[in-house]
Amino acid sequence: MSISLLVVGHANTGKTSLIRTLLRRQNFGQISDRAGTTRHVESVHITVAQQSVITLTDTPGFEDSIGLWQARYSEAFRHFQGADWLSPFCQSSLAQGEFEQETKILKQLVLTDVILYVIDIRQAPLGKYLDELALLASANKPIIPILNFSATTRAHLHAWRNVLAERHLHAVIKYDTVAFYFEDEKRLYQSIQSLMPEQYDIIQQLIQSREDAAHIRQSMASHQLADLLLRAASTRLECAHYPPHHEESVQFENKIRTLEHQYIDALLRLYEFDADDMVATPLAIQNARWQQDLFSSDTLKDWGIDTGTSALTGAAIGAGIDVMSAGLTLGTATAIGAILGATWKTGQHYKDTLKSKLTKRHYLCLDNDTLTLLCLRGLSAITHLHQRGHASQHVYKVDNEPSHVAVMEHIKPFWKQAQQHPEWEKQAPPDTHPSKQALQQQLEHALNTPHQR
Secondary structure, three states: OOEEEEEEEEOOOOHHHHHHHHHOOOOOOOOOOOOOOOOOOEEEEEEEOOEEEEEEEEOOOEOOHHHHHHHHOOOOOOOOOHHHHHHHHHOOHHHHOOOHHHHHHHHHHOOOOEEEEEEEOOOOOOHHHHHHHHHHHOOOOOEEEEEEOOOOOOOOHHHHHHHHHHOOOOOOEEOOOOEOOHHHHHHHHHHHHHHOHHHHHHHHHHHHHHHHHHHHHHHHHHHHHHHHHHHHHHOOEEEOOOOOOHHHHHHHHHHHHHHHHHHHHHHHHHOOOOHHHEEEOOOOOOEEEOOOOOOOHHHHHHOOOOOOOOEOOHHHHHHHHHHHOOOOOHHHHHHHHHHHOOEHHHHHHHHHHHHHHHOOOEEEEEOHHHHHHHHHHHHHHHHHHHOEOOOOOOOEEEOOOOOOHHHHHHOOHHHHHHHOOHHHHOOOOOOOOHHHHHHHHHHHHHHOOOOOO
16 A cells, blocks of 8 residues: 655745755656745655556645634634544534635545655744644654755754654755765665554665666766766877868867767766756867777787787887888788887887888877866766755756865776777777776766765
């Protein structure tokens, strides 16, 4: 049986926003800075394995709780005890007139299991809020206060805690519908467990499913970032001169920015946010001349050359030059290799000369600083979306001053590895590739390491 949670509070305290965040949905209800946005009752389910575990019911905000409190203790209703006043009041002319919105809340009180009372702690605990608490308490249902907008220190937090403690409401949940932290949500579910022990196991399943989902999303996000970085590091553009002409630089920069935009779009879909929830400021790109290490152990292994011996055949060196020189024929390269001789030392010595003098080709690639910045921006985007509430209305900008800087030491070496594989520009290596696996592990470690700007 689904647990019924009634979400109540004063107008514009964030009730609908809370439900959006719990649902991970942006399209539930309407939210606005204007008071009284929600005008009707609406229920929605949170499910585990297609079974409804929790039913959340959104309600209009209290608009005149002081007047309602006075009406409750008027001559017509003062003799009722506890929750007995609710039914006759909801049938009275007052319910059809000046307290029409409040009556929508009162009718739900008898149907719910737990009341979630949402408090905007930017506001002091005024008398109207205390009247709301008293009216809700008369329903004889457990109340869990939700301290909304608690991501930053608020001046009225201590006062609200005292007010709630005086009313024996000690199980208080700090929450924020804009800046989302799963531990806050977990404490909410644990409070429900304590109030409804017979539902302990099913709520525990809900907690576990939410934790698993968060882990999977983060793992998939780091996978997407690994793809971006390996493709960006291996991207190159052939140009006639170095330094390149302006048009060639712009063409290259557009290729990189397109890759980043594709990554951000995929990330937003993964976390179920809209395309306009996050924008990337222009990536500060510095290009460099692409120089592949033809004789690195990884590259030679790809060509089937055993680096365990000290001598390499001239034909093997020539074949390697042919693969990387974008047009030098295999026959010419083989002849060059024969002239150079077979030793590693000779091949290493003439590597750069062969590339620049014989091929007459130049390539643009990203320099290490730009690749590092691209990685840091990608990590910042994941971190933000992982903690972004689905009620947030502000646009997050992926900028050029990202966090996670301290964790880059173990990630930077992957740039050189990727630059040995220009074929990765079109398609990142498979998930089983050692470089990709290692990079993704480092990215996940970075995401779970406390960081500073």
